[in-house]
Amino acid sequence: MQTPEFLLAPMDGMTRASFRSVCFDYGADGATTEMIQSLAYGRARRPMSPAFQEVLARCPNERNLAAQLIGSDPAAMAESARRLEALGRFDAIDINMGCPARKVVGSGNGAALLKSPERAFAVMAAVKAATSLPVRLKLRLGWDAAHITAPCLVAEAENLGFQSVTLHGRTREQMYLGAVDTAAIRAVCDAVHIPVYANGGVTCARDALTFLQNSHAAGVAIGRAALKAPWIFEDIKALRRGEPVAPRRAPERVALLIRLATLTCGHRPEAVAICEMRRFCGWMLAGLTGYEAVLTKMNAVVTLDAFRAALEAYLEALVRRDDIDVHPERMPQMSLDTVAHRQARRMAKWA
Numbered sequence: 001m002q003t004p005e006f007l008l009a010p011m012d013g014m015t016r017a018s019f020r021s022v023c024f025d026y027g028a029d030g031a032t033t034e035m036i037q038s039l040a041y042g043r044a045r046r047p048m049s050p051a052f053q054e055v056l057a058r059c060p061n062e063r064n065l066a067a068q069l070i071g072s073d074p075a076a077m078a079e080s081a082r083r084l085e086a087l088g089r090f091d092a093i094d095i096n097m098g099c100p101a102r103k104v105v106g107s108g109n110g111a112a113l114l115k116s117p118e119r120a121f122a123v124m125a126a127v128k129a130a131t132s133l134p135v136r137l138k139l140r141l142g143w144d145a146a147h148i149t150a151p152c153l154v155a156e157a158e159n160l161g162f163q164s165v166t167l168h169g170r171t172r173e174q175m176y177l178g179a180v181d182t183a184a185i186r187a188v189c190d191a192v193h194i195p196v197y198a199n200g201g202v203t204c205a206r207d208a209l210t211f212l213q214n215s216h217a218a219g220v221a222i223g224r225a226a227l228k229a230p231w232i233f234e235d236i237k238a239l240r241r242g243e244p245v246a247p248r249r250a251p252e253r254v255a256l257l258i259r260l261a262t263l264t265c266g267h268r269p270e271a272v273a274i275c276e277m278r279r280f281c282g283w284m285l286a287g288l289t290g291y292e293a294v295l296t297k298m299n300a301v302v303t304l305d306a307f308r309a310a311l312e313a314y315l316e317a318l319v320r321r322d323d324i325d326v327h328p329e330r331m332p333q334m335s336l337d338t339v340a341h342r343q344a345r346r347m348a349k350w351a
């Protein structure tokens with residue numbers, strides 16, 4: 001068996017090039033861009049407008065990076081794939097058949113394709129014919145428990161010569177809640193020869209290894225857990241070598257946040273980038289002494305210099321008190337589902 005791979009799963013609004021770059025520093029084996037609307041991109045007169053540029057950015061340390069397309073019009077998907085290939089900066093094209101947002105499925109896109117296999121096949125064939133880049137598919141098990149279509153869609157991906165598949169072990173009806181069906185993923189993995197990456201519900205490095213073993217997958221794609229702990233990839237590899245892993249301490253967390261902010265400012269207007277950093281501060285500082293006060297302070301910070309100064313002063317205070325460890329009992333009960341639901345609300349606003 002090939003060495004299993006641990007990928008960063010795409011998350012719209014979260015997994016920009018800067019965040020992916022940090023995950024690659026921690027040993028992620030691959031990643032995917034946020035979804036790109038094929039109807040907009042494939043027909044855009046300025047496909048390199050600032051909005052597209054942000055999503056299409058790539059950091060130098062990124063490898064095995066796929067650009068993800070969403071859409072159900074085979075011609076627009078094909079044209080988008082051609083344009084992405086022409087950019088010469090992606091290693092593969094990924095097709096999104098998993099997005100559950102109401103507005104997305106309402107127009108026949110994302111997870112809606114799970115209940116229209118013929119349309120899904122047409123989209124897959126059109127993208128495959130349009131590009132010489134490897135093509136991948138990301139999907140859910142099916143629309144609902146009564147319509148589990150992943151087995152036939154993955155079989156078609158194999159027939160068409162797709163490079164790999166990432167399978168989220170939930171249905172569209174489940175959105176981001178409820179149990180992931182590992183047995184259903186395993187049945188798909190056992191039925192095909194192309195690599196299938198298991199996805200859904202991983203919360204820590206040990207979970208990822210259990211999921212890998214129980215699913216028979218070629219690897220695991222990790223989403224929300226990486227937002228709070230991008231070092232999860234390093235932890236997984238340490239566990240595989242039989243080494244212990246320990247919670248990351250304040251100096252590493254602060255250095256990581258400053259690095260992420262600096263990278264993000266390279267791709268977005270500074271004030272926007274620093275505002276976006278607030279949620280990462282919330283996730284990565286949680287459990288450190290006095291982190292709530294720092295988060296409050298961050299609400300008024302809009303420049304990289306001020307962001308760096310606030311975090312450095314906070315770290316200095318922690319070091320002076322010899323209190324640089326995370327206190328698990330002070331962690332807020334912010335479940336990963338909350339992340340998904342906030343985002344689902346945001347996506348529901350799409351026209």
Ligand SMILES: Cc1cc2nc3c(=O)[nH]c(=O)nc-3n(C[C@H](O)[C@H](O)[C@H](O)COP(=O)(O)O)c2cc1C
Pocket residue numbers: 009010011012013014033034035068096097098099138168176199200201202221222223224225339340343344
């Ligand atoms: C905020 C958010 C945005 C997402 N955006 C995308 C996306 O653009 N493309 C995609 O294929 N999946 C997207 N997903 C789904 C994730 O890639 C992943 O399949 C899902 O979160 C389950 O994995 P997890 O439990 O490890 O988070 C998104 C999920 C979340 C929470």
